[in-house]
Amino acid sequence: GDSVTQMEGPVTLSEEACLTINCTYTATGYPSLFWYVQYPGEGLQLLLKATKADDKGSNKGFEATYRKETTSFHLEKGSVQVSDSAVYFCALRRSGGSNYKLTFGKGTLLTVNP
Amino acid sequence: EPEVTQTPSHQVTQMGQEVILRCVPISNHLYFYWYRQILGQKVEFLVSFYNNEISEKSEIFDDQFSVERPDGSNFTLKIRSTKLEDSAMYFCASSPTSRVSNQPQHFGDGTRLSIL
Numbered sequence: 001g002d003s004v005t006q007m008e009g010p011v012t013l014s015e016e017a018c019l020t021i022n023c024t025y026t027a028t029g030y031p032s033l034f035w036y037v038q039y040p041g042e043g044l045q046l047l048l049k050a051t052k053a054d055d056k057g058s059n060k061g062f063e064a065t066y067r068k069e070t071t072s073f074h075l076e077k078g079s080v081q082v083s084d085s086a087v088y089f090c091a092l093r094r095s096g097g098s099n100y101k102l103t104f105g106k107g108t109l110l111t112v113n114p
Numbered sequence: 115e116p117e118v119t120q121t122p123s124h125q126v127t128q129m130g131q132e133v134i135l136r137c138v139p140i141s142n143h144l145y146f147y148w149y150r151q152i153l154g155q156k157v158e159f160l161v162s163f164y165n166n167e168i169s170e171k172s173e174i175f176d177d178q179f180s181v182e183r184p185d186g187s188n189f190t191l192k193i194r195s196t197k198l199e200d201s202a203m204y205f206c207a208s209s210p211t212s213r214v215s216n217q218p219q220h221f222g223d224g225t226r227l228s229i230l
Binding site: 046 | 118120145147149155156157158159162169170172205207209218219220221222223224
């Protein structure tokens with residue numbers, strides 16, 4: 001079945017440090033890929049998405065590129081802020097058929113210190 | 115920006131009792147979902163709902179669970195006889211269509227269910 005594997009956390013960084021959270025997936029066909037973010041006490045918010053190979057999703061300084069050859073969708077940011085502290089979830093959604101559910105990774109807790 | 119709203123934010127229930135979790139999806143959305151997140155674990159799919167019927171459900175969604183869209187705006191998840199292991203955060207989500215896999219699902223803030 002479909003699965004998403006994320007880098008184990010927690011990740012602790014200082015403000016302005018570079019961030020990479022690794023995400024790899026297993027799925028048949030060409031899934032769409034998403035990063036969701038969960039701020040403390042809140043629900044899941046879509047951060048960015050990519051729907052086909054070599055697409056780059058970006059939002060709020062975060063980027064992720066859909067790499068079909070390595071089945072990866074790593075999340076990156078060049079300079080993190082304290083306000084980026086949250087749990088980040090990588091997810092996929094299979095294309096075609098009736099399988100429209102999201103399959104999530106375990107989440108990575110990011111803490112950014114001033 | 116329209117959002118998915120869930121009530122209550124926290125529900126405490128005795129084991130064996132029935133509980134109903136409520137959600138108001140975004141008004142022009144057609145597909146509705148429930149997910150749950152046990153503390154410290156991944157977000158897991160429970161069920162999807164379209165055109166007044168379940169379109170997909172996971173193995174977690176057994177006979178104890180049911181969903182309903184009683185009045186065209188609310189979308190509810192009922193757990194008939196709660197167990198300790200049902201304690202989790204339950205998220206409702208909706209999407210405008212589901213026929214296109216890149217449509218994002220919009221999530222509510224969740225209901226934390228605590229079973230005593």
